[in-house]
Amino acid sequence: MGTSHPPGVESDKSTLDTSPRQVKECLHDLYVEPRNNLYKWSKITEQTAQVRLAYPGEHLACIITGVKGSGSAARGDDLSDGTEVKACSRADQLSECRNCGEKVLVWQEECPTCGSEDINIKTDSHWIFSIRDEKELNLYLDKIPRLLLLMFDRESTDVDEVRLRAWQVDPDQWYYRAFVRDYWENNFLEKANPAPLNLHPEKYDFYMMEPELVFHATLDIEDDEVSIEHWDFENTKKPSMPTRYPNKTQVENLFSDDELLRRVKNDIPRNQWDEFLYQNNRNKLKNLSKSQYVELFPTIPDEKRDKLEMKDKTTREYKEEYRRRD
Numbered sequence: 001m002g003t004s005h006p007p008g009v010e011s012d013k014s015t016l017d018t019s020p021r022q023v024k025e026c027l028h029d030l031y032v033e034p035r036n037n038l039y040k041w042s043k044i045t046e047q048t049a050q051v052r053l054a055y056p057g058e059h060l061a062c063i064i065t066g067v068k069g070s071g072s073a074a075r076g077d078d079l080s081d082g083t084e085v086k087a088c089s090r091a092d093q094l095s096e097c098r099n100c101g102e103k104v105l106v107w108q109e110e111c112p113t114c115g116s117e118d119i120n121i122k123t124d125s126h127w128i129f130s131i132r133d134e135k136e137l138n139l140y141l142d143k144i145p146r147l148l149l150l151m152f153d154r155e156s157t158d159v160d161e162v163r164l165r166a167w168q169v170d171p172d173q174w175y176y177r178a179f180v181r182d183y184w185e186n187n188f189l190e191k192a193n194p195a196p197l198n199l200h201p202e203k204y205d206f207y208m209m210e211p212e213l214v215f216h217a218t219l220d221i222e223d224d225e226v227s228i229e230h231w232d233f234e235n236t237k238k239p240s241m242p243t244r245y246p247n248k249t250q251v252e253n254l255f256s257d258d259e260l261l262r263r264v265k266n267d268i269p270r271n272q273w274d275e276f277l278y279q280n281n282r283n284k285l286k287n288l289s290k291s292q293y294v295e296l297f298p299t300i301p302d303e304k305r306d307k308l309e310m311k312d313k314t315t316r317e318y319k320e321e322y323r324r325r326d
């Protein structure tokens with residue numbers, strides 16, 4: 001467990017020796033404490049308690065990677081080795097009342113407007129890439145040696161513990177490149193007021209980029225304890241694509257009838273075969289539904305992932321918030 005410097009970078013004044021103790025201290029100082037203070041004041045002022053993450057994310061990125069910052073807050077130069085850092089938090093988002101549609105603060109268990117307890121806890125925060133000219137495009141395609149993605153979230157909405165995970169993406173990876181180019185060609189250049197490029201954690205595009213999990217810590221906010229579950233740049237984990245994310249046609253094209261048949265006969269109890277196989281011909285599959293594919297193969301075997309292509313994007317055009325630079 002520990003940090004490693006990117007290949008070819010010797011330990012020097014741009015690197016940091018970091019330790020689990022230091023990571024825990026950093027998370028405490030820059031996330032747990034500010035979050036608890038924001039919660040405290042949010043209860044008094046009824047303002048949002050969302051922790052603004054850009055700069056704490058960059059400190060954490062340094063401690064996790066062992067690479068210092070570049071000494072400025074300039075975009076595109078987040079770490080001194082050129083690593084670009086993106087952070088988002090799904091742990092403290094503003095929620096919404098399902099009954100009346102009003103905003104509900106993260107610590108409120110019922111809607112302050114109508115009293116309903118039917119709260120839609122929002123967890124849709126994502127990483128945002130601002131690409132507004134060719135220089136920024138080239139930065140993402142050819143300049144950065146690594147993309148580091150940080151996310152704070154909870155395993156589920158009824159879990160109190162917050163987790164921080166970090167993944168690294170190789171900018172030479174084919175899907176990452178296609179994803180950035182597709183945005184530039186089919187959105188930025190085509191639309192009058194294009195929204196920035198959004199990358200949604202743990203969805204289709206994310207898995208296609210073959211992100212490597214390099215860090216995972218669990219934060220017990222109440223007891224103010226941080227435990228590090230995984231921190232390793234040598235033995236990274238590449239999460240597999242869950243089969244529910246590609247569409248049905250894509251999934252159908254990935255698996256042969258033989259593979260599916262084998263899976264049915266090996267993994268499905270005999271008394272449930274009727275749902276998959278014809279009663280009078282046990283060697284023939286019925287037309288499987290998407291959920292049956294997911295049942296047979298919960299994740300896409302990694303060697304099949306490269307056969308998947310980019311899904312058509314439906315990106316919105318922004319009206320006010322985001323304008324193209326003149």
Ligand SMILES: [Zn+2]
Pocket residue numbers: 097098099100101102111112113114115116
């Ligand atoms: Zn309400």
